[in-house]
Amino acid sequence: MSLNQISVDSQFAETQLNVKNKKIQGLYKTLFLMMTLLLILPVLVILGTLIIKGGSMISIDFLFTDPVNGMTEGGIFPALLGTIWLVTLALLISVPLGIAAAIYLSEYAADNWFTRIINLAIINLAGVPSIVHALFGVGAFVIFFGFGTSILAASLTLAIMTLPVVIVSTRESLQAVPQAFREACWNMGATRWQTIRRVVLPNAVSGILTGVILEVSRTTGETAPIMFTGAAFFLPFLPQGVFDQTMALSLHLFVVSTQVPNVPDALPYAVALVLIAMVLIMNSISIAFRMHLRGKKKW
Amino acid sequence: MSKVETSEPLNPIEQTIPLPSKDSFDRRNLDWYFDKLVQFIVFIGGISAIVFILGIFIFVTMEGMGFLLEGFSFSEFFGSQYWEPSDEDAPEYGILALIAGTASVTGLAMLVAIPFSLGAAIYIAEFATGKTREFLKVLVELLAAIPSVVWGFIGLSIMNPLIIDLFDVPVGLNVLNAGIILGLMAAPIMTSIAEDALKAVPDRYREAAEALGATRWQVIYKTVLPAAKNGLLGAILLGVGRGFGETMAVLMATGHAVNIPGSVFDSVRALTATIAAELGETAVGSEHYQVLFTIGIFLFLITFIINLTADLIVRGIKNQ
Numbered sequence: 001m002s003l004n005q006i007s008v009d010s011q012f013a014e015t016q017l018n019v020k021n022k023k024i025q026g027l028y029k030t031l032f033l034m035m036t037l038l039l040i041l042p043v044l045v046i047l048g049t050l051i052i053k054g055g056s057m058i059s060i061d062f063l064f065t066d067p068v069n070g071m072t073e074g075g076i077f078p079a080l081l082g083t084i085w086l087v088t089l090a091l092l093i094s095v096p097l098g099i100a101a102a103i104y105l106s107e108y109a110a111d112n113w114f115t116r117i118i119n120l121a122i123i124n125l126a127g128v129p130s131i132v133h134a135l136f137g138v139g140a141f142v143i144f145f146g147f148g149t150s151i152l153a154a155s156l157t158l159a160i161m162t163l164p165v166v167i168v169s170t171r172e173s174l175q176a177v178p179q180a181f182r183e184a185c186w187n188m189g190a191t192r193w194q195t196i197r198r199v200v201l202p203n204a205v206s207g208i209l210t211g212v213i214l215e216v217s218r219t220t221g222e223t224a225p226i227m228f229t230g231a232a233f234f235l236p237f238l239p240q241g242v243f244d245q246t247m248a249l250s251l252h253l254f255v256v257s258t259q260v261p262n263v264p265d266a267l268p269y270a271v272a273l274v275l276i277a278m279v280l281i282m283n284s285i286s287i288a289f290r291m292h293l294r295g296k297k298k299w
Numbered sequence: 300m301s302k303v304e305t306s307e308p309l310n311p312i313e314q315t316i317p318l319p320s321k322d323s324f325d326r327r328n329l330d331w332y333f334d335k336l337v338q339f340i341v342f343i344g345g346i347s348a349i350v351f352i353l354g355i356f357i358f359v360t361m362e363g364m365g366f367l368l369e370g371f372s373f374s375e376f377f378g379s380q381y382w383e384p385s386d387e388d389a390p391e392y393g394i395l396a397l398i399a400g401t402a403s404v405t406g407l408a409m410l411v412a413i414p415f416s417l418g419a420a421i422y423i424a425e426f427a428t429g430k431t432r433e434f435l436k437v438l439v440e441l442l443a444a445i446p447s448v449v450w451g452f453i454g455l456s457i458m459n460p461l462i463i464d465l466f467d468v469p470v471g472l473n474v475l476n477a478g479i480i481l482g483l484m485a486a487p488i489m490t491s492i493a494e495d496a497l498k499a500v501p502d503r504y505r506e507a508a509e510a511l512g513a514t515r516w517q518v519i520y521k522t523v524l525p526a527a528k529n530g531l532l533g534a535i536l537l538g539v540g541r542g543f544g545e546t547m548a549v550l551m552a553t554g555h556a557v558n559i560p561g562s563v564f565d566s567v568r569a570l571t572a573t574i575a576a577e578l579g580e581t582a583v584g585s586e587h588y589q590v591l592f593t594i595g596i597f598l599f600l601i602t603f604i605i606n607l608t609a610d611l612i613v614r615g616i617k618n619q
Contacts, residue, residue, distance in 0.1 A: 128544070132573045191331065194334075
């Protein structure tokens with residue numbers, strides 16, 4: 001969609017109306033450009049401040065040692081490890097389930113009221129506030145199923161949070177595969193699953209991967225759902241199994257910036273920097289991957 | 300069998316040879332059984348979303364049930380501004396002040412976010428081309444990626460002293476702080492949905508307007524924007540929904556005073572932040588605990604309605 005700007009190739013002198021209109025357009029264009037930049041500026045300001053104020057504390061030691069002295073010194077290793085545990089487990093649960101759901105919606109579901117209810121449920125699941133997910137996690141996994149505050153309960157809560165986005169992005173990737181591919185398989189006598197497994201899924205894998213990477217970055221930053229279901233402010237030991245509690249990077253940021261007294265100035269900035277770096281790197285990988293894919297489509 | 304239904308007689312060959320079907324029910328071999336198994340598995344996956352959303356509602360209601368059945372009074376809960384759960388003699392659970400807190404912060408956030416995200420959406424969708432557009436879209440996406448706790452930290456560490464200095468007020472954790480932060484959080488989503496809405500307007504509208512001699516801005520203002528009205532409204536609603544449900548950023552940036560704000564410089568407490576702040580200190584099953592879950596039910600219902608409405612509106616434009 002590239003419409004031309006107001007034509008300037010006129011053999012006649014510019015009319016007064018034209019001049020005035022061009023000026024107004026120029027003004028609006030600049031206005032909107034300013035608004036866009038103002039929206040983007042905070043990202044850079046935030047990154048800049050975090051790097052300036054927290055960069056001094058970042059080192060290999062910081063990333064791989066434990067916090068000491070009431071969390072005012074030392075590193076963030078248990079929090080980092082805990083976040084990796086939680087995110088991995090959450091994805092192990094939500095990705096297969098989400099792909100199955102998306103396959104159902106894209107390949108098997110008829111266009112009836114039942115499918116519409118499923119879609120409704122997905123949209124609402126995506127819109128539930130994170131603290132309500134936390135309440136659900138406490139009520140269902142910590143108490144009802146008796147897992148207690150544990151990595152298992154927290155990961156299950158996170159999995160349900162990420163499920164809708166996985167479903168929607170997978171479904172879009174599946175639907176992007178041309179119907180002709182499927183029909184060719186059916187005409188050769190393949191079953192539906194054979195078609196999906198050998199033709200549709202492989203062509204959609206890259207799109208699915210993009211969505212999954214995006215979800216990884218979102219899950220890394222979540223705090224509320226894990227606060228009451230499995231993450232703890234401080235633990236002297238690393239978790240040994242899924243029924244143990246763990247520390248987490250996002251919660252750690254909350255704790256050192258609000259709950260711990262006498263924290264050296266740079267520490268919370270450093271923690272925030274690590275967290276935001278992880279998130280932004282994963283997001284950038286996902287975006288870059290998506291752009292790379294656009295050039296490689298086979299149809 | 301061929302699905303063709305005509306009144307003309309087909310030649311004998313076409314009538315008798317069946318086309319292969321998708322489900323291959325003609326041969327009940329291992330493949331067929333496996334296919335049916337897969338069909339069952341994905342169906343379970345499909346209904347999982349319904350199971351979970353119902354589960355959330357059921358479990359949250361279950362934990363709050365005690366309060367709803369015994370101590371709950373509609374007028375006190377929604378009408379009283381005194382949130383005193385720790386008063387030993389007569390604990391009062393009025394959430395009016397909390398609702399005011401959430402509403403004021405979300406309202407300010409929308410005031411900040413709506414003009415900027417609409418402006419950005421218009422620029423990206425209508426004025427920017429090629430590489431610039433991609434670049435701007437990526438930057439907006441990165442803005443959306445910043446986690447909520449980091450935003451809360453920004454509110455504490457950067458905005459707090461800034462507000463104290465700029466406006467000469469004693470406390471920088473207030474409606475203004477959280478409102479700006481929430482606005483910046485909601486803006487990228489609103490921009491992206493608004494941009495979709497603008498792109499959904501067919502090109503022929505723009506071309507027709509230009510053929511009549513309109514400038515680019517006139518094209519946008521008089522034809523594209525009115526045509527995209529629904530989608531833009533949906534974008535705004537989604538932003539509001541996001542604002543209502545946001546927890547960590549609001550918890551860290553609004554201060555801890557439970558009162559109805561008189562100005563943007565007052566500290567408030569939001570519904571979400573209250574749950575997050577107090578859940579850890581309550582005994583499981585106590586009345587305070589149940590009340591917090593009841594607030595959760597309230598939040599669930601409100602965001603349910605907002606998101607439902609927004610989706611109905613937004614899907615309306617995608618089907619155009």
